Amino acid sequence: MAKDKGITPQSVDFSEWYLEVIQRAELADYGPVRGTTVLRPYGYALWENIQRTLDEMFKATGHQNVYFPLFIPMSFFEREAEHVEGFSPELAVVTHAGGDALEEPLAVRPTSETIIGHMWAKWIRSYRDLPQLLNQWGNVVRWEMRTRPFLRTSEFLWQEGHTAHATQEEAEAETRRMLGVYATLAREYAAIPVWEGMKTESEKFAGAVYTTTIEAMMRDGKALQAGTSHYLGTNFAKAFDIKFQDRDLETKYVHTTSWGLSWRFIGAIIMTHGDDKGLILPPKLAPIQVVIVPIYKEATRARVLEAAQALEQRLKAQGVRVHLDDRDQYTPGYKFNDWELRGVPYRVELGPRDVESGTAVLASRLGGKETLPLEGLAEAVPQRLAAFHEQLFRRALEFREAHTVTADDYETFKASVEGHFVRAFHCGDAQCEKEIQEETKATTRCIPFDAPEETGLCVRCGRPSAYGKRVLFAKAY
Amino acid sequence: MAKDKGITPQSVDFSEWYLEVIQRAELADYGPVRGTTVLRPYGYALWENIQRTLDEMFKATGHQNVYFPLFIPMSFFEREAEHVEGFSPELAVVTHAGGDALEEPLAVRPTSETIIGHMWAKWIRSYRDLPQLLNQWGNVVRWEMRTRPFLRTSEFLWQEGHTAHATQEEAEAETRRMLGVYATLAREYAAIPVWEGMKTESEKFAGAVYTTTIEAMMRDGKALQAGTSHYLGTNFAKAFDIKFQDRDLETKYVHTTSWGLSWRFIGAIIMTHGDDKGLILPPKLAPIQVVIVPIYKEATRARVLEAAQALEQRLKAQGVRVHLDDRDQYTPGYKFNDWELRGVPYRVELGPRDVESGTAVLASRLGGKETLPLEGLAEAVPQRLAAFHEQLFRRALEFREAHTVTADDYETFKASVEGHFVRAFHCGDAQCEKEIQEETKATTRCIPFDAPEETGLCVRCGRPSAYGKRVLFAKAY
Secondary structure, three states, X not given: OOOOOOOOOOOOOHHHHHHHHHHHOOOEEEOOOOOOEEEOHHHHHHHHHHHHHHHHHHHHOOOEEOEOOOEEEHHHHXXXXXXXXXXXXXXXXXXXXXXXXXXXXXXXXXXXXXHHHHHHHHHOOEHHHOOEEEEEEEEEEOOOOOOEOOOEOOEEEEEEEEEEEOOHHHHHHHHHHHHHHHHHHHXXXXXXXXXXXXXXXXXXOOOOOEEEEEEEEOOOXXXXXXXXXXXXXXXXXXXXXXXXXXXXXXXXXXXXXXXEEEOHHHHHHHHHHOEOOEOOOOOOOOOOOEEEEEOOOOOOHHHHHHHHHHHHHHHHHOOOOEEEOOOOOOOHHHHHHHHHHOOOOEEEEEOHHHHHHOXXXXXXXXXXXXXXXXXXXXXXXXXXXXHHHHHHHHHHHHHHHHOXXXXXXXXXXXXXXXXXXXXXXXXXXHHHHHHHHHHHOOEEEEEEOOOOOOOOEOOOOOOEOOOOOOEEEEOEO | OOOOOOOOOOOOOHHHHHHHHHHHOOOEEEOOOOOOEEEOHHHHHHHHHHHHHHHHHHHHOOOEEOEOOOEEEHHHHOOOHHHHHHHHHHOEEEEEEOOEEEEEEEEXXXXXXXXXXXXXXXXXXXXXXXXXXXXXXXXXXXXXXXOEXXXXXXXXXXXXXXXXXXXXXXXXXXXXXXHHHHHHHHHXXXXXXOEEEEOOHHHOOOOOOEEEEEEEEOOOOOEEEEEEEEEEEOHHHHHHOOEEEOOOOOEEEOEEEEEEEEOHHHHHHHHHHXXXXXXXXXXXXXXXXXXXXXXXXXXXXXXXXXXXXXXXHHHHHOOOOEEEOOOOOOOXXXXXXXXXXXXXXXXXXXXXXXXXXXXXXXXXXXXXXXXXXXXXXXXXXXXXXXXXXXXXXXXXXXXXXXXXXXXXXXXXXXXXXXXXXXXXXXXXXXXXXXXXXXXXOOEEEEEEOXXXXXXXXXXXXXXXXXXXXXXXXXXXX
């Protein structure tokens, strides 16, 4: 495919830049059905690395994987009042199967609290059956009006964790523990700084007592909710009659949680780190960490490729995910652009003179080149990758700090919220929150856990502030 | 849950035995929607080991994972005549989404040849874009009338490989290569002997030029098709207009393949190896390879548990998947039965006298106990597990050989086909094949690749045999 045209710069049209990068880097393509996405090999490899990282953390915290059915009887949704209100407008419904009309229409799962609740009611009898610490990798469907690859798609891949506990205390601790896992994924693997905090009532999950979230800043200053963890109290336990006999012989409702992270996280990676050349992938999740581009003419081809292959093997031995681009039909310059577009952290340039002098050029996707001796280059790479991660995280953190402001009056708020996160006092009233959204398009992103305790007057209406601290506002994806 | 009642013996009701084992071993449960299955943690862990094993083999043979959408426009199915005939009676159809009736109803994928074909038509331009070697892990829906956990479920988990090639030769080699991967999974990991062979025209995949299969024998003498690999020729290429410019500058259709293995394979493991005590799991795929059951009274509890934990650590260090059953509410006898039911290959029994004498008892799920010194026990286990695998495979192979017969006349055929595989000549006529099925319930399982070349007269109609060898007949799941 021709890739000779440049990408639309972020500053010209960030949204167009995003769509072009996804297509041109071959992360994904549009499916034939409205709002669906095809995850191509390069995108899937990135998702697999996210999956593997999370899955190990889930297992290390005692969770087990399971699989619940895709189809849920429509009636299940009506059992929890807020849940049905939140999800029924987005349901895809199967009405016919095997050539016949179904007696009861089936919802294609938008999330699995209801069907898991139904099974728990059968499985849980005693405190000995608790806690239930389950996780599911799979697909869900939410019929959205305006879709955008990864961020808002009719069908998406995700994981959904579901746990049941004997006590509120334990369930709340679980809610925070799993948000912590998401924050670790973001910071330590994806190099994305995130705010951890509590959602306001208007922004919480439909059916939750409260929702906690990690919020990241994209390079256009907008927010992206990258993962959420919900304390559901006994709402679903009551709706599905999930009870257990406790040690004290009393029959009690379980306390449940749920938490999910989807391929939206790929969108967060693209928009936190990418630049006008394309993607910049965090080394720990990048499908390819180092690409070797050999530079040769017909006469030097064999010699250069031999040295490139030897280096490839040494890098593999170091546990580095390396790719040797030995395509004959493209020039080195084309390949440089192509791998920059695909966000590979490091490129090795290796030509006949390098081979002769026993050196190679190592170019970072974050800028800068160094000439290194071939001997020992492979061994130097893991340390370079760690440094790349640090540099990427610092860069994102500095960007975020430069684009976060504090506002104590509505004029400042309105002027800042385009392209910035704004810390402001809010009265806690849902109507006031809604009016802010209508007037500025900004929503409350979270009440950060680590924000200092402060009180003041609502930035919009002047009533006394709620929450005991400032709220983080931003326009959001 | 009470597990004091025994399981129905295989000899009394094999089908009932199968359903009880699945429930009692907590592999799976029934979902609320007809024919759907919930895969519980123990069953999912088994599936994950199957997945990991296959995924490594797929990657080692150059395949990349991808994800295509769940929803396929109904019109896609009509493009390939045999495909629509085979699949349209089983489709689940989404007619409403987001509160509105859809303009075109959407099929929930029963398999993905059509949607992948649609995307390939867009992606493939040149011989340089070939081969396409893709694999997808996911769920599919086929609305079946009679369902049975793992074997025939409305929704199932599987992988589907899809590849496109420049030549017929390459595509046919791929078809056989991937069948070989399935055969390796069966023999070397699941300890299941399988026949590899070609399906007859009546039994092939809807839309294929031909289908290859691995067929296993269950302990009731019935056959289970455990994985299939199809050469699709240019059928889908023509239906979806997937063409490329070859090196010779001519425009040609690609040759495609597809191959799939589902959680049906769990059913094959259950019914190939299980006995009246429950499951017997092949060590390489078993979620738990060794269970330690400590035996103690109040006074000896601490001492025994300490020794058990030390052993657990040493087994983990050997890479063994070990579980220490330290539940206080159950007797050792109960635990023995429970882990036998769950098919764990080895059990370590460790009581106070063992601890004193520095020994432990190692009991095999295939029978036999030995007392071993605790010192060095962990190191001895990997070799025991390998021997268990060999023993399990040999046992299944002997069973299969004892239940496979040759028939040269229809009376012998009819008398043998209950509980046996039958090798017989067949004329190759689809109508004759159908009549055999109506008269005996037996179907052609495959024409084995390694069967000796022979010709003779059709076991039913007496016409000259087709295929140049005997066909394998059996009643099948």
